[in-house]
Amino acid sequence: MHRPARVRFAPSPTGPLHVGGARTALYNFLYARATGGTFILRIDDTDEARSTDESLQNILDGMRWLGLDWDEGPTRPGETAHDTGYGPYFQSLKYERYREVVQELWDRGHAYPCFATAEEVEAGRERMAKEVGVPMYDRRYRGLARAEAEARIAGGEAHVWRFATPLEPRDGKLTIDDRIKGRVDFQLDQIDDWVMLRNDGTPLYNLCSSVDDVDMAITDVIRGEEHFINAVKQLLLFRALEVEAPSFAHLPLILGKDGKKLSKRVAQTNLLDYRDQGYPPEAIVNFLTLLGWSFDGERELFSLQEAIAAFSVDKLGRSGSVFDEEKMTWMCGMYVRATPVADLVDRAAPFLEAAGLMDRAAIAASRDYVDNLVACHRERFDRYGQVPDKLGFFFARDDALDFEEKALKNLRKSPEAATWLAAFAALLDEVAIPPSWPERPALADSLSLPENEAPRRELGTGFAYTKPSEIEARTRALAEQLGIGFGNLVAPLRAALTGAAGGAGLFDIVYLLGCERCKLRIEAASALLTHS
RNA sequence: GUCCCCAUCGUCUAGCCAGGCCCAGGACGCCAGGUUUUCAUCCUGAAAACAGGGGUUCAAAUCCCCUUGGGGACGCCA
Numbered sequence: 001m002h003r004p005a006r007v008r009f010a011p012s013p014t015g016p017l018h019v020g021g022a023r024t025a026l027y028n029f030l031y032a033r034a035t036g037g038t039f040i041l042r043i044d045d046t047d048e049a050r051s052t053d054e055s056l057q058n059i060l061d062g063m064r065w066l067g068l069d070w071d072e073g074p075t076r077p078g079e080t081a082h083d084t085g086y087g088p089y090f091q092s093l094k095y096e097r098y099r100e101v102v103q104e105l106w107d108r109g110h111a112y113p114c115f116a117t118a119e120e121v122e123a124g125r126e127r128m129a130k131e132v133g134v135p136m137y138d139r140r141y142r143g144l145a146r147a148e149a150e151a152r153i154a155g156g157e158a159h160v161w162r163f164a165t166p167l168e169p170r171d172g173k174l175t176i177d178d179r180i181k182g183r184v185d186f187q188l189d190q191i192d193d194w195v196m197l198r199n200d201g202t203p204l205y206n207l208c209s210s211v212d213d214v215d216m217a218i219t220d221v222i223r224g225e226e227h228f229i230n231a232v233k234q235l236l237l238f239r240a241l242e243v244e245a246p247s248f249a250h251l252p253l254i255l256g257k258d259g260k261k262l263s264k265r266v267a268q269t270n271l272l273d274y275r276d277q278g279y280p281p282e283a284i285v286n287f288l289t290l291l292g293w294s295f296d297g298e299r300e301l302f303s304l305q306e307a308i309a310a311f312s313v314d315k316l317g318r319s320g321s322v323f324d325e326e327k328m329t330w331m332c333g334m335y336v337r338a339t340p341v342a343d344l345v346d347r348a349a350p351f352l353e354a355a356g357l358m359d360r361a362a363i364a365a366s367r368d369y370v371d372n373l374v375a376c377h378r379e380r381f382d383r384y385g386q387v388p389d390k391l392g393f394f395f396a397r398d399d400a401l402d403f404e405e406k407a408l409k410n411l412r413k414s415p416e417a418a419t420w421l422a423a424f425a426a427l428l429d430e431v432a433i434p435p436s437w438p439e440r441p442a443l444a445d446s447l448s449l450p451e452n453e454a455p456r457r458e459l460g461t462g463f464a465y466t467k468p469s470e471i472e473a474r475t476r477a478l479a480e481q482l483g484i485g486f487g488n489l490v491a492p493l494r495a496a497l498t499g500a501a502g503g504a505g506l507f508d509i510v511y512l513l514g515c516e517r518c519k520l521r522i523e524a525a526s527a528l529l530t531h532s
Numbered sequence: 533g534u535c536c537c538c539a540u541c542g543u544c545u546a547g548c549c550a551g552g553c554c555c556a557g558g559a560c561g562c563c564a565g566g567u568u569u570u571c572a573u574c575c576u577g578a579a580a581a582c583a584g585g586g587g588u589u590c591a592a593a594u595c596c597c598c599u600u601g602g603g604g605a606c607g608c609c610a
Contacts, residue, residue: 012610047609118608133534134606160608181537190535190606198608205610228536229605252538252603259602290544290559297546298558317545319538320603327544327560337573379573410570472569490569502571 005037005219009063009070010209012044013055016270017062019323020224020254020262023288027251027316028222029068030289034311040216041073043090046208051092062271065281067304072216086216091208098203101211101241102161102196110240111196113149113159114141136192137162161197163206165236176231179220179249180316186232194233210234214243222249222313225320226261249313252320254291262323278351278385283335287328292317301334333382341375348374348387355388357395368445369512376508393498394513398520403528406501410491411525417492418526420482424493425522427478428515431466436514445512468507475507496525 009025011017025041032039041063045051056074063070073089088094105111116124116137124138141149142164153159165188166172172188196207209230213221221231228250238245256266263269274284282303289307290300293316302310336344345363352358352370363370377390393401403411411417434444444465466474479489494506497518503509510518 010610014610044610050609121608129533129606135534136606184536187535192606195608200608202608204608209610225537225604227605227610230610250537255603257543261604287544292544294545294558296558300544300559314549321545322543324543324560330560333573377572380571475569485569487569494570500571504571506569 003219005032005035006040006217007032007037007220007222008040008042008213008216008218009068010042010044010212010223011059012047012050013052013059014047014050015055016058016272018262018269019267019271019274019288020269021059022062022066022271022284023254023291024222024224024251025063025068026066026285026288027293030308030311031220031222031313032071033308037219038071039068040086040218041070041089042212042216043074043092044205044208045090045092046203046205048092048202058270058272062275065272065275066285067281091203091212094212095201095203097215098207098211099197099201101207102203105163105196105240106161108240110164110237111161112142112144112164113153114162114193114195115144115152115157115159116141132189134190134192139193142193158199160195160199162193163196163233163237163240165191165193165233174232174235176228176235176248178228178231179247179313180252180318181228181250184228186229191232191236206230206233206237210237210241213246214238214241218246220249221246222251225250225253249316251316252292252318255320255322257322259322267323267325276385278348278383278387279332280335280339280347280383283328283332286335287331291321291323301331329382336381336383337379341371341378344378344381344384344387345371345374348384351385351388352391355392357388357391366442366445368442369440372445372508372512376504376512380504390503393500393503396499398517399524401499401521401524403495403499404501407495407499410501411495411529413491414488418529420484420489421492421496421522421526423478423482424475424489425519427474428518431471431474432464433471433510433515433518434465436517439516440514444514465511468505468511471507471510492525493522497521 007028009021009028011021011025029039031037043056043059045056060074072084072086091098102111106113114137120140121137124140125135128138129135142162167188170189173185174188176184176186178184194206195204197203212218213234231248231250235245254262256262258266260266268274271284275281285304286301286307289295289302293311295302295307295310339347345367349360349363352363353360358370373391373394374387377387380390381387396402414420434440475489476486479486482489490506491501494503494509495501497506497509497513513521
């Protein structure tokens with residue numbers, strides 16, 4: 001901790017960014033920012049068969065969506081690469097370097113070529129499983145004389161390169177001082193002579209990761225617990241190379257509802273799916289931060305900046321955490337409800353467009369109207385993606401509204417409903433409800449709804465529309481006149497206007513729907529009543 | 533099978549390292565009320581946990597041991 005921290009998130013582009021990976025990235029990011037260190041994004045793309053550009057793009061997009069900006073790493077489109085002296089940040093770009101290291105290791109007696117066939121390896125594995133309990137390579141080529149090995153290589157014989165795990169002393173062990181798990185001992189005879197270079201000469205994870213951690217001067221490795229055993233192999237490699245090892249912190253796994261490592265079987269694990277469904281990224285970050293860490297034991301909601309200020313590795317938990325989608329939904333709702341209406345509309349716009357309800361131009365053209373529409377539904381959204389669904393009834397044809405069952409029931413509750421609806425329709429002519437589209441004047445919507453929010457704009461002197469609260473007052477009076485309870489009138493009215501049994505304030509809806517559309521919907525509902 | 537890790541309400545967790553302030557605090561969810569034209573929001577309240585057993589100690593959720601339970605790793609994947 002004398003030198004500034006350099007940490008990395010090193011995903012392999014073999015699939016979309018997983019929420020578990022996102023949390024690992026997040027903790028690395030928090031640590032770097034909290035300590036004034038450097039956050040590095042490195043692409044571990046040595047599995048060429050499974051690496052794809054699509055996955056790489058997905059990872060980059062996911063990182064940016066969460067706001068986890070890296071200080072060093074692959075350049076983004078439109079960005080010019082600058083030489084940090086630590087790159088390249090794609091492992092596939094430095095195979096020569098890895099091979100050199102293996103050569104060096106061989107010279108020092110820490111690596112050797114292995115000519116075993118797949119069958120031989122398998123046979124050895126079975127034997128070792130019986131003898132040691134671990135199905136590992138039986139080191140049969142470890143003792144091969146260098147001259148013979150070189151001759152066989154020269155002869156073109158297929159071979160991989162293995163790391164020579166120290167076998168002396170017999171009961172030797174290695175202690176990992178993990179920042180989360182504490183001091184953990186491993187028996188060296190349990191450790192495989194793992195493969196560093198495939199038979200086609202391409203390097204493998206433990207080699208590349210260690211070499212890069214050295215080359216990039218990584219100070220702290222913070223990664224998932226599934227890598228714990230790799231820390232042993234890597235530590236041994238650092239030792240063989242006679243270089244200083246970084247410190248390790250292995251994070252407990254994120255679990256699914258079934259208590260096992262989170263998988264797409266039990267949850268949505270592709271981070272960008274959450275973006276595509278309109279979840280607020282700030283909420284996802286907040287939620288992920290809390291999976292294995294706590295702000296102060298009391299606070300649940302905090303910004304990334306606040307998390308940075310409060311972050312410390314020793315507050316990281318030791319046990320796995322179940323990914324609770326219900327709590328995440330709640331948190332997203334909290335963020336959405338705290339979003340200013342204008343921002344909410346901006347964020348919901350792509351979803352409105354995708355749903356075919358309004359394109360960007362249409363939203364821009366009647367921005368005040370859309371703001372109001374969204375504002376009066378605000379506490380009913382958990383995510384931006386729900387906006388089109390909740391607002392759908394507004395865009396429906398007035399004579400072809402979808403009625404939910406409960407709404408139909410409300411409509412048919414009283415045989416007099418049609419009369420009441422007609423009375424309300426008549427009331428509409430007595431008050432000044434703004435006209436519906438396309439006649440609707442922009443002025444009508446410069447009033448910000450709901451009314452407890454101050455109007456964003458001074459209303460002109462010509463503003464003569466009846467405010468929702470006044471419409472409500474008149475409707476209450478009407479109910480009294482009809483000799484019925486307010487609720488008796490409102491329920492069928494809501495059903496007629498929205499097709500639903502619940503929803504936003506009814507008189508905000510009346511105001512926004514406008515006079516003509518209200519009447520059309522009442523007519524349609526009345527027709528439905530008389531025909532059934 | 534072998535090795536490793538973990539263990540507080542259903543779930544996320546605070547407390548544990550530096551035992552007494554804890555008949556265990558917060559949050560989600562659940563349940564019950566309240567507010568509302570409805571739904572949602574919001575407010576109030578309730579139920580809900582130290583896995584079990586041994587120690588150590590005046591005192592243990594906190595320290596030690598065992599058991600049980602859960603998880604992870606054992607690839608020419610990362």
